[in-house]
Amino acid sequence: MDIKLKKYSHSIITKIVVFIIAVLCVTGVMQAAVEVEVINDGEFASVAEDNYFESRSFVQESENIIGNLATLIKEYKNEEYILSGGTIGVDEWRMEEENLFSNYQLQSASYSFKLSDEENYEVFKKEYADEISQAKDSMIKEDLKEYHLLKQSLDEYEEPLFYASDGTNVFTNTMMTDKNQFERYPAYMVFEDYKREVFPNEAKENEHLYHRIIEHLDVLDPENAVIYVAFTEEFIESQTIEWQESKATATENLYKIIGFLIGFILSFIYLVLVTGRKSFKDRELHFHSGDNLYNDIKIVIIISLIPIWIIPVDELSEDITTLFLPITIPIVVIGLLLVLSLVKHFKNKTLIKHTLIFSIIYKLVTFVGDVYRSGSTGVKTVLIVIGYPILIALTFFMFPVTIGIAAWFAYKKVKSFKAIQEGVETIKDGNLHHRIEVSGKGEFGRLASNINSITDGLKKAVDNELKTERLKTELITNVSHDIRTPLTSIITYVDLLKREKDPSKTEGYVEVLDQKSKRLKILTDDLFEAAKASSGNMPVDLEKIDVVSLITQGLGEVNDKIEARALDFKMNYPKGKIYVTADGKLLWRSIENLLSNIFNYALEGSRVYIDIEDLGNEILLTFKNMSATELNISVDELMERFKRGDESRTSQGSGLGLSIAKNLVEIQKGKFNIQIDGDLFKAIIHLPKHMSND
Incomplete structure (x- = not known):
C-alpha cells in the first residue's frame, strides 16, 4: 500500500489531474460569483430572506422613492423656491463666502493687515461682488439640476403609486390624494401627522426598511408633510417572482462557491506539497525552464491578469454564459502555474534572490567590489x-x-x-x-x-x-x-x-x-x-427594569392629574417584554419629572405620545406633547437650570425638572436630550438594553 502511494502521489498524471481540478474549482468559484454579480448585483443577502417584503430590493425600492420625495418636499419644493435662493442654507453660503474671502486674502492687493476683519470684509464684498453673485448663481443652478434629476427619476415610476405634499407642493404619479385610497392596496406606507404606518406586517417588521427610511422622514415637518406609497398586486407579484429568481440564483451559486472553494483548497494544498519534488523524501527541488523567469516579473504578470480578466468579462456580460469559460480558463491556468512557480522558489528560499531588481543590484555591487578589490x-x-x-x-x-x-x-x-x-x-x-x-x-x-x-x-x-x-x-x-x-x-x-x-x-x-x-x-x-x-455622587443601583410596566404603572398613579388636564396618553411599544439596565427609583424620578413638565405645560385636551423603541443595544423612550404656550426659547436655554417654557415664571414648579431628569438619566449611563419643533416638545431618553437571557 505504501509503495502504491509513493507511486501515484507524485506522478505527473496525478499532478496534472489535480491541477485540472484546481483550475476547474477556481473557474467555478469565479463563474458563480459573476452570475450573482450580473443577476443579483453581487449580493447573497437574499439567501436568508423569507419573502419579498424582507428583501433588500424592497428596501431599496422604498428608500429610493421615499428619499427622493422627502428631499423634494423638504429641500427643493419647486423651481421658484430654488431660483429665489431658498435652497441655499446659511451655513452652506457662509462656507462659500469664507472660501471667496480666503482667496481675496491671498490674491487681492486690497487686503490689509492694518484693517480689522470687518473692514476687510466690507472691502471684499465690494471688490468681489461679481464673484459672490456668480457663486450664488452656480449654487442655484446645481440645486435646480438636482431638482430636475429627482423629478425625472420619480417620473420614471409607473409603480409603486405615490403621493407627497408639504401642504403647497405636490409630487405624485396617481390621481389619488387620500390616504384611505392608498390603504386599499395589499401593501402601503403612510407617513403623516407623526404617524408612520407600514403594511403588511412583514414590511413593518423589516428593521432595515425602518432604519433606512427613518433618516429621510425625520427631516420633514410632521404637521404639513405627508407621503403615501402604495404597491399594487401586479407590482408585488412581478417583484416577488424576480426576487424568488434572484434568491434561487444566489442560493445555488453560494453552494457552488462553497463546494468549489473546498475542492480548490484541498487540491491547492496537494499541489503546494508535491510541486518541485518527485517524492515526499526528495530533498532536491526540480525547476523547469518556466521557473527561470524572475519572480518579480511573475508577480507583475499575476497582478496584470486580474484586469485582463475583468475587462472582457465586464464588457461581455450579456454573452457571459458562452464566452466565460474561453476567457477564464487560460487566465486561471497561467496564474496558477505562476503561483506554483513562486511556491517552488519559496521552498528553495530564493523568492527574493531570484528577482530582477535583486539581480541588478547584486551584480552592480559585485562588479564595483571586484574592481576595488582587484x-x-x-x-x-x-x-x-x-x-x-x-x-x-x-x-x-x-x-x-x-x-x-x-x-x-x-x-x-x-x-x-x-x-x-x-x-x-x-x-x-x-x-x-x-x-x-x-x-x-x-x-x-x-x-x-x-x-x-x-x-x-x-x-x-x-x-x-x-x-x-x-x-x-x-x-x-x-x-x-x-x-x-x-x-x-x-x-x-x-x-x-x-x-x-x-x-x-x-x-x-x-x-x-x-x-x-x-x-x-x-x-x-x-x-x-x-x-x-x-x-454625580448619588448612589445608583442598576438592575433589570421592565420599562413598559414601569411607565404603565406610573401613569396609573398620576391618573387624576391626567384627567384634570383632559390629556390623552398614547403609548407605542414593541410586542414582548422590554428590559433596560437602570435604577428603578431614579428612572421613575426622571420620568416623573417629564410627566410633571407635561402636566404643567401641555395643551389641555391634547394628545401625549410615549414611544418605546428597541434599537438593538439600547432602548429609546420618546415623550411628545403640544405646548399650551408658544415655545419662544431655545433648546439650550430650556435645559438650563431655573428656565421654563413660559418666561412669566408663574408655574408652581421649580424649573429644575428637566435638568434633574437629564442628570439622573446620565448617572444611569443613559443619554437625555430634548427637541423643539414649533409647539411640539419632545424629550428623548436613551437607556442601555438589558442583554441577559434571564
Missing part, C-alpha cells in the same frame, strides 16, 4: 577615465534642474513660514477668528492646521467660559428670586399674625403660610436634588 591599476585608470567625464556630464545637465527645484522648494517653504508667522502674530493680538491658510500636507501644513485647531479650542474655551459665567449669574439671580418670593410672604404673614387679634383672619394667614412654606420646601428640595444629581 588592485589592478590599469583597470582602475580605465574606469576613472571613462567614468569621470560621464559623471561630469550628468552633473552638468542636472545642475540647473536641481538648483531650480531647490530654489522653488525653498520659496514655497519660506512663503509658508511667513504665512504662519504673520498668522500667529494676528492671533496673538487677540483675533481668534483668523485662519492660517497653508496648502500642502508637509510639516508647515500640519503646523498651520495644529495652530488653527488651537485657535478653535481657544474660541470654544472662551465661549464656554462666557456661557458658564452667564449661567452662574442667571442661576444666582433666579434662585434668589424664586426663594425670596415665598420667604418674603412668610415673613410678612408672620408679622401680620403677631399683630392680628381676629381668629378668622388668623386662620387665613396660617393657610397662606402653609402654602408658602410648602412652596419654599419644593424649591429647596429640588435645588438640593439638582445639585446632588449634577455632582
Whole structure:
C-alpha cells in the first residue's frame, strides 16, 4: 500500500489531474460569483430572506422613492423656491463666502493687515461682488439640476403609486390624494401627522426598511408633510417572482462557491506539497525552464491578469454564459502555474534572490567590489577615465534642474513660514477668528492646521467660559428670586399674625403660610436634588427594569392629574417584554419629572405620545406633547437650570425638572436630550438594553 502511494502521489498524471481540478474549482468559484454579480448585483443577502417584503430590493425600492420625495418636499419644493435662493442654507453660503474671502486674502492687493476683519470684509464684498453673485448663481443652478434629476427619476415610476405634499407642493404619479385610497392596496406606507404606518406586517417588521427610511422622514415637518406609497398586486407579484429568481440564483451559486472553494483548497494544498519534488523524501527541488523567469516579473504578470480578466468579462456580460469559460480558463491556468512557480522558489528560499531588481543590484555591487578589490591599476585608470567625464556630464545637465527645484522648494517653504508667522502674530493680538491658510500636507501644513485647531479650542474655551459665567449669574439671580418670593410672604404673614387679634383672619394667614412654606420646601428640595444629581455622587443601583410596566404603572398613579388636564396618553411599544439596565427609583424620578413638565405645560385636551423603541443595544423612550404656550426659547436655554417654557415664571414648579431628569438619566449611563419643533416638545431618553437571557 505504501509503495502504491509513493507511486501515484507524485506522478505527473496525478499532478496534472489535480491541477485540472484546481483550475476547474477556481473557474467555478469565479463563474458563480459573476452570475450573482450580473443577476443579483453581487449580493447573497437574499439567501436568508423569507419573502419579498424582507428583501433588500424592497428596501431599496422604498428608500429610493421615499428619499427622493422627502428631499423634494423638504429641500427643493419647486423651481421658484430654488431660483429665489431658498435652497441655499446659511451655513452652506457662509462656507462659500469664507472660501471667496480666503482667496481675496491671498490674491487681492486690497487686503490689509492694518484693517480689522470687518473692514476687510466690507472691502471684499465690494471688490468681489461679481464673484459672490456668480457663486450664488452656480449654487442655484446645481440645486435646480438636482431638482430636475429627482423629478425625472420619480417620473420614471409607473409603480409603486405615490403621493407627497408639504401642504403647497405636490409630487405624485396617481390621481389619488387620500390616504384611505392608498390603504386599499395589499401593501402601503403612510407617513403623516407623526404617524408612520407600514403594511403588511412583514414590511413593518423589516428593521432595515425602518432604519433606512427613518433618516429621510425625520427631516420633514410632521404637521404639513405627508407621503403615501402604495404597491399594487401586479407590482408585488412581478417583484416577488424576480426576487424568488434572484434568491434561487444566489442560493445555488453560494453552494457552488462553497463546494468549489473546498475542492480548490484541498487540491491547492496537494499541489503546494508535491510541486518541485518527485517524492515526499526528495530533498532536491526540480525547476523547469518556466521557473527561470524572475519572480518579480511573475508577480507583475499575476497582478496584470486580474484586469485582463475583468475587462472582457465586464464588457461581455450579456454573452457571459458562452464566452466565460474561453476567457477564464487560460487566465486561471497561467496564474496558477505562476503561483506554483513562486511556491517552488519559496521552498528553495530564493523568492527574493531570484528577482530582477535583486539581480541588478547584486551584480552592480559585485562588479564595483571586484574592481576595488582587484588592485589592478590599469583597470582602475580605465574606469576613472571613462567614468569621470560621464559623471561630469550628468552633473552638468542636472545642475540647473536641481538648483531650480531647490530654489522653488525653498520659496514655497519660506512663503509658508511667513504665512504662519504673520498668522500667529494676528492671533496673538487677540483675533481668534483668523485662519492660517497653508496648502500642502508637509510639516508647515500640519503646523498651520495644529495652530488653527488651537485657535478653535481657544474660541470654544472662551465661549464656554462666557456661557458658564452667564449661567452662574442667571442661576444666582433666579434662585434668589424664586426663594425670596415665598420667604418674603412668610415673613410678612408672620408679622401680620403677631399683630392680628381676629381668629378668622388668623386662620387665613396660617393657610397662606402653609402654602408658602410648602412652596419654599419644593424649591429647596429640588435645588438640593439638582445639585446632588449634577455632582454625580448619588448612589445608583442598576438592575433589570421592565420599562413598559414601569411607565404603565406610573401613569396609573398620576391618573387624576391626567384627567384634570383632559390629556390623552398614547403609548407605542414593541410586542414582548422590554428590559433596560437602570435604577428603578431614579428612572421613575426622571420620568416623573417629564410627566410633571407635561402636566404643567401641555395643551389641555391634547394628545401625549410615549414611544418605546428597541434599537438593538439600547432602548429609546420618546415623550411628545403640544405646548399650551408658544415655545419662544431655545433648546439650550430650556435645559438650563431655573428656565421654563413660559418666561412669566408663574408655574408652581421649580424649573429644575428637566435638568434633574437629564442628570439622573446620565448617572444611569443613559443619554437625555430634548427637541423643539414649533409647539411640539419632545424629550428623548436613551437607556442601555438589558442583554441577559434571564
